[in-house]
Amino acid sequence: MSMDFKEYPDREMLALSVADRIASQLAQHLRGNDRATLCVPGGTSPAPVFETLSGTDLDWSRVTVVLGDERWVDGDHKRSNSRLLRRHLLKDKAAAAEYIDLYTGDASPDLATDGLAERLAPTLPLTVVLLGMGNDMHTASLFPGADHLKAAMAPDAAPVMAIRAEGAEEPRITLTRPVLADALNIHVLIMGPEKREALERAQKSDPMQAPIRAFLDQATVHWAE
């Protein structure tokens, strides 16, 4: 199976289309299942997708939302991905969703992983995963050169792991390759020429040098200039 690549005339069309695809896949899943799980990235790219999704008429009370990764900072810190979701996604109609916050307030992410894995277990497999990508070809907090990348990319990796990397400003907690790759639907959201070039590099790279590569064969990649 090869990567499905979709190019859009502009970022607004990209955001609308990605939100539509995600909402449709969640709604379809809910027609045959009690609940659905949506896994989303942090960072700067997804906010317009979240804004559209938050007003979408879905049975959000049957949807669990979880981040693909979180910086280990308080929920009101400017770098918190949870803060991003609370501002752009978990409001309006989507406020009814169940939210699993990866930041637990523990002194370190290493102390939180077992409890989070227990909370996550009933929500698996993830119904829809939206991934971002850095110019270094990381996704979630699966950074090239990260301290526990090999373990996090292993087929038997625990679903949630603490991870530290030079490219990450603070300790992180991340969902790992198997739990992300087992998702029923995977979308990658990237914008700009640098990320287009990084994607082309990733396609020819090993997942240990380009973690996003681990997901491309199953993913729909959405790109605009």
Ligand SMILES: O=C(O)[C@H](O)[C@@H](O)[C@H](O)[C@H](O)COP(=O)(O)O
């Ligand atoms: O915590 C994070 O930052 C994200 O989960 C991360 O994986 C993000 O998706 C990429 O770094 C792209 O970020 P931008 O969208 O800001 O370029």
